Amino acid sequence: MAGLRFAPHNLWPATLLGLAGLLALLARQRRPLGAAIVGGVFGLALFMPSLWWLFSGVDRSQEPVLALLGPLALIAGLSSLPAAVAALVGAARLPLSLRLTVLAPALWVSSEWLRHQGALAFPWLTVGYAQVPDGPLAGFAPLLGILGVSLATMVCAGWLAWAAVARQSRTRVAAVAVVVLVLVAGAAAGRIEWTTPSGKSVTAALLQGNAPMREKFSPEDTARALRTYGALAARSEAALVIMPETAFPLFEHQLPAGFQRFLEALAWARQGDMLVSYFRRRAEGTPYDYVSSTRSLGVSGNQVYDKQHLLPFGEFIPFARWLRPLYERMAKVRMLDTSPGAPHPGDLVLAGTRIALRMCYEDVFGNERREAVAQSQLLVTLVNDSWDGATAPMDQHLQISQARALEAGKPLLRAANTGWTVAIDHHGHVLDALPPQTVASLITRVEPRTGSTPYVLAGDALPMSLVALGLMVCALAETRARASARAGA
Structure with missing residues (x-):
């Protein structure tokens, strides 16, 4: 479902709800391996339907197996990044709310930033594009670029997942309120005219x-x-x-x-x-x-x-x-x-x-x-x-x-x-x-x-600074959690 918001499907809520579903599933995983499997399957479901056209660009008449494996290798490589993110989220000893709303968004956007780098750079289907042009979070693009829109999308998905798994109704209401606030902020940012005729x-x-x-x-x-x-x-x-x-x-x-x-x-x-x-x-x-x-x-x-x-x-x-x-x-x-x-x-x-x-x-x-x-x-x-x-x-x-x-x-x-x-x-x-x-x-x-x-003016330095801040907070909390666990043992 997460890939349905990308062109040509253009179903706006699909990516946000799909990512929220992924994080809700990760909340129930107790082992990194299980989390990695969930993330990998999600990655395949995200990339395979939207990149099927890769198979039409290869010649299957001479080397049918190789022609099939080439595109599959690219899709598998892309899917390995959600798997790695999920494994790290599953391995963390942080409170569940922090894992879903801070760690997972920061790691996901880090993986998308990596897809922009190097000789094999292929940032196709970055999550932020799913909001363009009419999604409410697209308003963050002039501020934070497409990676910033990805970050806002993942933050909303994290809070929706937290609302789905939280036991107290007050917590669920607060989580949904955060999502609404972010969506409204994005829509409001989209009304700002940054340039002039x-x-x-x-x-x-x-x-x-x-x-x-x-x-x-x-x-x-x-x-x-x-x-x-x-x-x-x-x-x-x-x-x-x-x-x-x-x-x-x-x-x-x-x-x-x-x-x-x-x-x-x-x-x-x-x-x-x-x-x-x-x-x-x-x-x-x-x-x-x-x-x-x-x-x-x-x-x-x-x-x-x-x-x-x-x-x-x-x-x-x-x-x-x-x-x-x-x-x-x-x-x-x-x-x-x-x-x-x-x-x-x-x-x-x-x-x-x-x-x-x-x-x-x-x-x-x-x-x-x-x-x-x-x-x-x-x-x-x-x-x-x-x-x-x-x-x-x-x-x-x-x-x-x-x-x-x-x-x-x-x-x-x-x-x-x-x-x-x-x-x-x-x-x-x-x-x-x-x-x-x-x-x-x-x-x-x-x-x-x-x-x-x-x-x-600032480029990806803006969204990646927010990502770095989130990772620093999680690293400090993880260090304290592990220290507490050792002391308790």
């Missing part, structure tokens, strides 16, 4: 070429992408034209002669700008060292942004010496290894507006590029979502983009290869959208905004 609204054309990943790199479909995006760009009269990530699946130097000049002439004719995306060599003479790149064409000058945070097993293979042979035996699409781009100094200026740009998987990490977000008036995300026709990853990634707009308090324009191509307001709500898996151009108007939310 700035300047005139911007008209933009977001182009969606609908090139499935399995076909995107064939010569025929590469030619089709050039024709499609060229025609969509030519028909648009917007001051800002935005194409998705690697709309042109070629190296920059492989683009047909005069094609980039044609696009630049279109932008200049409208006294506007155009964002195009392709692969680019970082230096001549290094054919295997290339980046996924975005370039602006038009009146604002030539500005380049190279993607910095890459998708594991989508754009590079972690621990390639050991994992590459296994990956290549089951992948449907033979991956092109890319390199991370150099850190970009700040925002871009397009159509007279300061823009913070993220490319696809970078959008999953709200703590990154905060300096550019603080300087910007508008967020732009270029996306290449395509998983062999599965729509669930598109829906889930859209929910992530809505969270980025909510955290920053600024509108977001999102151009996607197959979908969703949308305009999102500064509260995380979708203003305009194209149907997924169609060839079309979305003409939309957004109002740029200035200012910064507390989360943009």
Whole structure:
């Protein structure tokens, strides 16, 4: 049930009630092993239904067992984190109320923070996203980011679990009152306007070429992408034209002669700008060292942004010496290894507006590029979502983009290869959208905004400070509890 709040199901209370049910079950576990089993089963129930699309991205014709084990290994790895959290909660000698309302939330959010780190970082389905955009706890996103929303969700779940297992009716009423208070506080925080409108609204054309990943790199479909995006760009009269990530699946130097000049002439004719995306060599003479790149064409000058945070097993293979042979035996699409781009100094200026740009998987990490977000008036995300026709990853990634707009308090324009191509307001709500898996151009108007939310200024330091405080309190209480037990013995 906990996974039903994530897109595309969007059943708001499901995650909160599911987590409360998990903690209530843990309250009855007396051994760490039993608690770990409960947590692991919960993790499988959370991740398996929402990540089933991983199985559609592997080739089962050649290595059926390996193709099954690959996605299962990822889901099992994700499920091991709830198991570890549950085991630690079960092993603690703290009072039950403290274990449920402080220790479990702090450990859970710590596990989600770990999923944001390292070469294998995959913070998909972080619990906080379940509140975006309309859950009452989503109001904490501009204050504490998505990890802070996770923390608030887990705190509410802990108090609900305590209400379910407490013996005294007065205790149950007090626990429910705490939950109501947190929910009301989140809803009230969501009404705060952290940013203010700035300047005139911007008209933009977001182009969606609908090139499935399995076909995107064939010569025929590469030619089709050039024709499609060229025609969509030519028909648009917007001051800002935005194409998705690697709309042109070629190296920059492989683009047909005069094609980039044609696009630049279109932008200049409208006294506007155009964002195009392709692969680019970082230096001549290094054919295997290339980046996924975005370039602006038009009146604002030539500005380049190279993607910095890459998708594991989508754009590079972690621990390639050991994992590459296994990956290549089951992948449907033979991956092109890319390199991370150099850190970009700040925002871009397009159509007279300061823009913070993220490319696809970078959008999953709200703590990154905060300096550019603080300087910007508008967020732009270029996306290449395509998983062999599965729509669930598109829906889930859209929910992530809505969270980025909510955290920053600024509108977001999102151009996607197959979908969703949308305009999102500064509260995380979708203003305009194209149907997924169609060839079309979305003409939309957004109002740029200035200012910064507390989360943009401080990042994950805010929620993780609260987590650290909770863990310190629990560590002190655990030390005293064990000392008392030894003295009693």
